Amino acid sequence: MKSIALSSxxxxxxxxxxxxxxINYQDQGKLHAIAAAVSAExxxxxxxxxxxxxxxxxxxxxxxxxxxIGAARRWIKAEFEEISAAxxxxxxxxxxxxxxxxxxxxxxxxxxxSVIAVQRGKIDPNRYVIMSxxxxxxxxxVMNATADAPGANDNASGVAGTLEAARVLSQYEFxxxxxxxxxxxxxxxxxxxxxxxxxxxxxxxxxxxVLNNDMIGNIAGVNGVINNxxxxxxxxxxxxxxxxxxxxxxxxxxxxxxxxSRNLARYIDWMADRYIPNLDTMVIYRLDRFGRGGHxxxxxxxxxxxxxxxxxxxNYNRQHQDLRVEDGIEYGxxxxxxxxxxxxxxxxxxxxxxxxxxxxxxxxxxxxIAGAVAPSTTLKWQPAAGDEGDHIxxxxxxxxxxxxxxxxxxxxxxxxxxYTLENIVIxxxxxxxxxxxxxxxxxxxxxxxxxxxxxx
Numbered sequence: 001m002k003s004i005a006l007s008s009x010x011x012x013x014x015x016x017x018x019x020x021x022x023i024n025y026q027d028q029g030k031l032h033a034i035a036a037a038v039s040a041e042x043x044x045x046x047x048x049x050x051x052x053x054x055x056x057x058x059x060x061x062x063x064x065x066x067x068x069i070g071a072a073r074r075w076i077k078a079e080f081e082e083i084s085a086a087x088x089x090x091x092x093x094x095x096x097x098x099x100x101x102x103x104x105x106x107x108x109x110x111x112x113x114s115v116i117a118v119q120r121g122k123i124d125p126n127r128y129v130i131m132s133x134x135x136x137x138x139x140x141x142v143m144n145a146t147a148d149a150p151g152a153n154d155n156a157s158g159v160a161g162t163l164e165a166a167r168v169l170s171q172y173e174f175x176x177x178x179x180x181x182x183x184x185x186x187x188x189x190x191x192x193x194x195x196x197x198x199x200x201x202x203x204x205x206x207x208x209x210v211l212n213n214d215m216i217g218n219i220a221g222v223n224g225v226i227n228n229x230x231x232x233x234x235x236x237x238x239x240x241x242x243x244x245x246x247x248x249x250x251x252x253x254x255x256x257x258x259x260x261s262r263n264l265a266r267y268i269d270w271m272a273d274r275y276i277p278n279l280d281t282m283v284i285y286r287l288d289r290f291g292r293g294g295h296x297x298x299x300x301x302x303x304x305x306x307x308x309x310x311x312x313x314x315n316y317n318r319q320h321q322d323l324r325v326e327d328g329i330e331y332g333x334x335x336x337x338x339x340x341x342x343x344x345x346x347x348x349x350x351x352x353x354x355x356x357x358x359x360x361x362x363x364x365x366x367x368x369i370a371g372a373v374a375p376s377t378t379l380k381w382q383p384a385a386g387d388e389g390d391h392i393x394x395x396x397x398x399x400x401x402x403x404x405x406x407x408x409x410x411x412x413x414x415x416x417x418x419y420t421l422e423n424i425v426i427x428x429x430x431x432x433x434x435x436x437x438x439x440x441x442x443x444x445x446x447x448x449x450x451x452x453x454x455x456x
Contacts, residue, residue, distance in 0.1 A: 021409045021410065021411060022408070022409060022410075023398075023407065023408070023409065023410050024396060024410045024411070024412055025270075025274070025442075026440030027274070028356070028439075028440065028441065030172070030355070030359075031271075031274075031275050031352045031355060031356060032275060034168055034169070034172075034348070034351050034352050034355055035275050035276055035348040035349075035351065035352050036348075037168045037171075038164055038165075038168055038344050038347050038348040038351060039164065039344065040340040040341045040343070040344035041340070042160075042164055042167065043157075043160045043161065043164050043340050043343050043344050043347060044338075044340040046079070046156070046159070046160035046163050046164070047152055047156040047157060047160045047217070047335065047338060047340070047343070048335060049075065050072060050075075050151070050152075050156035050159060050160065051150040051151070051152050051156060051334075051335055052066075053066070053067055053068060053069075053071050053072045053075075054066075054067045054068070054148050054149075054150075055067070055068060055069075055137060055145065055146070055147065055148055055149040055151075056068070056069050056072045056135055056136050056137040056149065056151055056156075057069060057136060057137060057138055057144070057145040057146075057149055057187075058106065058110065058112060058136045058145075058184060058185045058187065058188045058191075059106070059110060059143070059145035059188075060145040060146070062111075069113075069135065069136060069184070072135055073095070073113050073114075073115055073135060073182070073184065076115045076135065076159065076163070076182045077093060077095065077115045079163055080093040080115060080117040080163070080166060080180065081093050083117070083163070083166050083167050083170055084117070084170070086167075086170070087170040087171060090119055090120075090170050091117045091118060091119055091166065091170060091180075092117070092118040092120070093115070093116070093117045093118075094115075094116055095113050095114070095115060095116075096113070096114045096115075096116050096192075096195060096196060096199065097111050097112060097113040097114070097195070098111070098112055098191075098195045099111050099112075100112050100185070100188075100191055103188070103189055104189075105142055105143065105187075105188040105189050106185070106188050106189065106191070112184045112185040112188075112191045112192060112195065113184050114135070114181060114182060114183045114184045114185075114192040114195065114196060115135075115181070115182040116179065116180075116181050116182075116196070117166055117179070117180040117181075118177060118178075118179050118180075119166070119169065119170060119174070119177060119178045119179070119180070120177050121174050121175050121176040121177040121178075121358060122173050122174065122175060123175040123176070123386075123388055123389075123391050124175055124176050124177075124361075124362060124386035124388050124391075125176070125177050126177070126204070126205065126206050126385075126386065127175075127176040127177060127206045127208060127362050127384075127386055128176065128177045128178075128179055128200070128205050128206060128207045128208065129176060129177070129178055129179070129207075129208055129209040129210075129211070129354050129357045129358055130178075130179040130180075130181055130207065130209065130210045130211065130299075131161075131162050131165055131178070131179070131180055131181070131211045131213065131350050131354055132158070132162065132180075132181040132182070132183050132193070132210065132211070132212050132213065132295055132296075133155055133157070133158025133159040133160070133161060133162045133181075133182060133183070133212075133213045133214070134155045134158060134159070134182070134183045134184070134185075134186035134187075134192065134193075134214060134294075134295055135155075135159055135182050135183065135184050135186075135192075136151070136155075136184060136185060136186055136187050136188070137149040137150065137151025137154065137155075137156075137187070137333070138151070138187045138320055139320065139321065139322045139323070140320060140321055140322045141322075142187060142188070142320075147322065147323075148323055149333070150323075150332065150333050150334050150335070151333050152217070152333050152334055152335045152337060152338050153215050153216075153217045153218045153318060153319075153333055153337055153338050154214070154215050154318075154319055154320070154333050155186070155213075155214050155215060156338075157213070157215060157216045157217035157338060157343045158212075158213035158214050158215065158216055159182050160343065160347075161213050161216055161343060161346065161347035161350060162180050162181065162182060162213065162350075163180070163182075164344070164347050164351075165180060165347055165350050165351045165354065166180040168351050169351055169354060169355055172355065174355065174358035174359055175358060175359055175360070175361070175388065175391055175437070176208075176357070176358040176359075176360075176362070177358070178354050178355075178358050181196060183196060183295050186214075186294070186295055187320075190293060190294070190295055190297060190298055192295065193212075193295035193296070193297065193298035193299065194298040196298075197298040197299045197301070197302050197304065198298075198302070200304075201302050206362070206384075206385060206386070206455060206456065207299065207304040207305070207455075208305060208357065208362065208363060208443075208444070208454055208455070209264050209305050209306070209307075209353075209354075209357055209444070210296050210299045210304060210305065210306030210307070211268070211296075211306075211307060211309055211350050211353065211354065212294050212295045212296035212306060212307065212308045212309065213308075213309050213310070213346065213347075213350060214294045214295065214308055214309075214310055215310045215311055215314065215319075216231075216309065216310055216311060216342075216343050216346040216347070217311070217337075217338035217339055217340070217342060217343040218311045218313070218314065218315055218318065218337055218338065218339065218342075219311065219313065219339045219342050220313070220315055220337070220339075221312075221313025221314060221315055222313075222314065222315045222316045222317055223313060225313045226313075227312060227313055228278075228339060228341070228342045228345070229278050229279060229280060230279070230280050230281070230282060230312040231272070231279060231280075231281045231282070231309065231310065231311060231312055231345075231346055231349070232281070232282050232284050232308075232309070232310055232311070232312050233265040233268055233269060233281050233282070233283050233284065233307050233308070233309055234265075234284045234286055234287065234288050234289070234294075234296075234307060234308040234310070235259070235261040235262045235264065235265035235283060235284065235285065235286075235287075235307045236259060236261050236262075236286070236287040236300055237256050237257060237259055237262065237285060238250070238255075238256060238259060238451070239259050239260070239261075239300075239303060239450075239451065240300050240301050240302075240303065241301075241302065241303035242450065242451070243450075246449075246450040246451065249449060249450070249451075250449070250450075250451045253369075253448070253449055253451075254402070254430060254451070255447055255449060255451025255452055256451075257285065258430060258432070258447035258451060258452045259305075259447075259451060259452065260305035260363075260444070260446070260452060260453065260454045260455075261300060261305045261306055261307055262283070262285070263305075263432065263444045263445050263446070263447060263452065264305045264306075264307055264444050265283040265307050266283060266405075266406055266407065266444075266445070267353065267356075267357070267444040267445070268281065268307065268309070268349065268353045269281045269283055269406070270406075271349060271352050271353045271356060272349055275348075275349075275352045276345060276348055276349050276352070278345075279345055279346075279349065281349070282312065283405065287300065288308055294308045296308050303455070304455075305444075305454060309346060309349065309350065310346075311342070311346075315337065317329055317330070317331050318331070318332060318333045318334070318337045319333060320333075321333065356441055356442075357443065357444070359437060359439070359441040360435060360436070360437050360441035360442050360443045361383075361384075361388050361391055361392045361435035361436070361437050361441075361443055362383075362384035362385070362386055362388065362435060362443060362454075363384060363434065363435060363443040363444055363445075363446045363454040364381040364382065364383065364384060364395060364433050364434070364435050364443070364446050365381065365382045365383065365384040365385070365446075365453070365454075365455070365456050366380075366381060366382040366453075367379065367380070367381040367432070367433050367446045367447070367448045367449070367452065367453070368380045368381070368448050368449065369426065369431055369448035369449070370426075371425070371426030372426065374425075374426070375422075375423055375425065376420050376421060376422045376423060376424060376425075377399075377420065377421045377424050377425065377426040377429075377431060378418065378419070378420040378421075379397055379418070379419055379420075379421075379431060379433055379448065380417060380418045381395070381417055381418075381433050381446070382417060383417075383435075384435075384454075384455075384456055385456040390438065391437055391438065392415065392435055392436070392437065392438075393415065393436050393437055393438045393440075394412060394413065394414045394415045394416070394436050395412075395413055395414070395415070395416065395417075395419075395433055395434065395435055395436060396410050396411070396412050396413070396433070396434045396435075396436050396442060397410065397411050397413050397419055397421065397431070397432075397433055398410045398431065398432045398433070398434065398445050399421070399424065399429040399430065399431045399432070400429060400430055401428070401429060401430075402428070402429065402430055407432070407445060412436070430447065431447070431448060432445035432446055432447045432448070432452065433445065433446050433448075434446065
């Protein structure tokens with residue numbers, strides 16, 4: 001009887017401390033409006049136009065107005081400029097390029113040209129969240145620059161989604177800056193992403209999120225599954241730029257599943273739950289699919305939070321394939337393989353995630369934690385760099401069991417830079433802190449220490 005009583009008391013103590021609380025969140029009507037504004041018809045029009053260029057191979061034609069990578073990027077730039085004109089020139093639109101040569105897939109000097117559109121924030125313009133898709137397409141032979149390569153899903157869908165997000169979000173003003181990027185040279189070696197990430201680092205951009213969209217339109221998998229209600233978010237674990245000292249510290253304090261990319265993915269997963277009907281996202285604890293890559297990786301390589309958003313069930317008969325029929329199977333990445341309503345659903349997920357982060361304050365900086373051999377846990381932090389002033393209403397402390405995939409409990413703690421969770425033992429949970437704006441928008445959660453830092 002004594003052991004039963006002690007057990008009951010222990011359970012009661014847990015319930016009255018950590019588990020009595022749940023997640024605090026303020027629903028945002030503007031995010032519902034943004035999700036509803038995304039148009040499957042416009043996405044279909046844009047994908048169809050991109051397919052009409054025949055091929056968008058990085059080494060393809062650049063002089064023609066109707067075929068090849070040159071015509072495609074000029075059309076994308078014109079679309080961003082039209083979007084900008086409709087919002088009073090609210091976008092800075094430009095080509096970003098570098099000549100690449102001596103690479104296995106780009107042996108001869110080739111100008112790799114991306115299209116960038118920047119919507120400046122009104123309060124903290126040097127804080128950036130980025131949405132990207134990649135322009136180029138390919139067939140079975142990665143060096144074949146002349147054959148028709150429609151690239152309808154891979155990755156006209158991602159570029160069309162980025163254009164549509166710009167159309168919708170350009171009707172609003174945000175605290176932070178949103179960037180819409182159509183990146184080049186992905187199939188030849190992620191060159192557009194490398195160029196952009198390195199330039200952003202050189203320019204001192206405070207990048208808090210990169211949402212890379214690569215194949216967001218297919219619902220019929222090669223495995224026979226047809227599913228329009230799920231999507232995947234790939235997010236790396238341990239940060240690429242971790243030092244040896246930071247790795248030693250992480251061994252004792254945790255953080256393997258709480259990199260900024262992982263907490264960015266959790267944030268997007270919550271956006272799906274709250275604002276996108278009939279969509280369940282799976283956070284995949286992996287940089288990308290096995291043996292494959294995407295344009296978020298160059299940003300991860302430099303320490304920036306970045307994830308890949310994509311369909312759940314891929315169809316390999318439609319990826320990187322010559323157009324043909326073989327043994328009754330149609331191969332090739334054509335318009336018939338794209339579900340435009342699904343592409344709109346994933347575009348809406350991007351749009352509400354970008355808007356929420358851009359309206360929120362920057363994630364807190366210098367988050368630290370203490371509480372060894374103590375009954376309580378103390379978190380400390382600092383406001384991030386930038387001039388947000390009254391935009392920050394306060395902070396929200398989060399915690400969860402160490403084997404829980406998502407944050408389970410939260411507490412609003414006000415406009416302070418230190419808070420103690422009384423009778424919540426540090427050993428039994430993971431912890432984090434988010435910034436909250438006056439109107440209730442919150443940043444991603446920041447795990448304490450270098451393992452979880454979103455930067456200054």
